[in-house]
Amino acid sequence: MELIAETPRLIIAKMTLDDAPFMLELLNTPNWIKYIGDRNVKTVEEAENYMKNGVLKSYRESGFGFYKLLLKEEGNKTIGTCGLVKREQLENVDIGFAMLPEYEGKGFGMESSIEIMALAKTRFKLHRIAAIVQPDNPNSIKLIEKLGLTFIKRITPFEDNDELLLYLKEL
């Protein structure tokens, strides 16, 4: 396993195709579908393809991507994801996060994001970080603001025409 970082409660590591069953679970949680979108991934094989076209491509092309979060106190169980992505529709790299439902509201979003923001600056040499979020996602908005990002404007970057809030922070 390729470690990226460690926090008091979490190990942050690169994902591989072995994480496809976890991604299948995460992509079908109610909050992912409501707040991020239904990716229509219904089998482990579809999750593998989603990862090949997403996170694994990002590692190759950008040198960073989304990482898995392993909870030390539960035998390194994978509980969520947090990381960075460069999307063609956005000028700046954005930070993203999602936890399995039973691990929301326990501070893991903040704990992992602080580490990812630090890596964005020191390891990936980024000078600015963005975040995009649906206006009806209070938990994510709260986390983005706790991380020190500032609301810039409403944008509709994707084909689904959903209006999102764009936040930025200089690193």
Ligand SMILES: CC(C)(COP(=O)(O)OP(=O)(O)OC[C@H]1O[C@@H](n2cnc3c(N)ncnc32)[C@H](O)[C@@H]1OP(=O)(O)O)[C@@H](O)C(=O)NCCC(=O)NCCS
């Ligand atoms: C958005 C999301 C990642 C936030 O993750 P999270 O871990 O719940 O967020 P936080 O780290 O901010 O923690 C939330 C609360 O847990 C509390 N908490 C509970 N136990 C804690 C502990 N041991 N240590 C620290 N905080 C703890 C925190 O105080 C915080 O509440 P507060 O902001 O009122 O102080 C999560 O709700 C999620 O996965 N949502 C679905 C997917 C999604 O919408 N992703 C974002 C798309 S833009």
